[in-house]
Amino acid sequence: MIRVLFVDDHEMVRIGVSAYLTTQGDIDVIAEADNGQKAVELALEHRPDVILMDLVMDGMDGIEATRLIIDKWPEAKILIVTSFIDDDKVYPALEAGATSYLLKTSKADVIAKAIRDTYAGESVLEKEVTAKVMAKFSSRSSQALHESLTKREMEILLLVAQGKTNQEIADELFIALKTTKVHVSNILSKLEVQDRTQAAVYAYQNGLIENGS
Missing domain, CATH: 1.10.10.10 (Winged helix-like DNA-binding domain superfamily/Winged helix DNA-binding domain)
Structure with a gap:
């Protein structure tokens, strides 16, 4: 089983995605958090296989939470799932140590596959994110x-x-x-x-x- 910590400040999003993930058989949502501070605490307490991390939340955001988790636990695998694709979100999130980056518009089965791929050590990036990173390298x-x-x-x-x-x-x-x-x-x-x-x-x-x- 792939043990997942799900971080999102919208309860209905957590309920809907978690419900789908539980049908997969190989993914278990072991804990949920609605803000970055709680995410850091639960990540260090449970050491999940993959962390699904929202970015924009009240209090501590997902970028800072990612940075703190990686700082205290470098092996953590964090999959960003957000509505934002702006430069001030993408680059800081990846630089903070996120492994993968998807948009919330992704289908549930795509998110499930991204969880498996991230768990396996692969980096899963939204096409727009890949384009941004490649453009940065080109510059x-x-x-x-x-x-x-x-x-x-x-x-x-x-x-x-x-x-x-x-x-x-x-x-x-x-x-x-x-x-x-x-x-x-x-x-x-x-x-x-x-x-x-x-x-x-x-x-x-x-x-x-x-x-x-």
């Missing part, structure tokens, strides 16, 4: 930052872009998990990105997936 210097990667780091970057977790990468390449984490950290630094999601977008933006270079 940077045209210097090919990935040319500074070692052969092993490039190999790991491509696996990260495929949604592989650190453990899966370690198993596939027959290297220690600790070594994998060091490589991933070096990759993020060299590519000047904040997280795995941005690293994956960089790989697609620069054609590394298609040509395998």
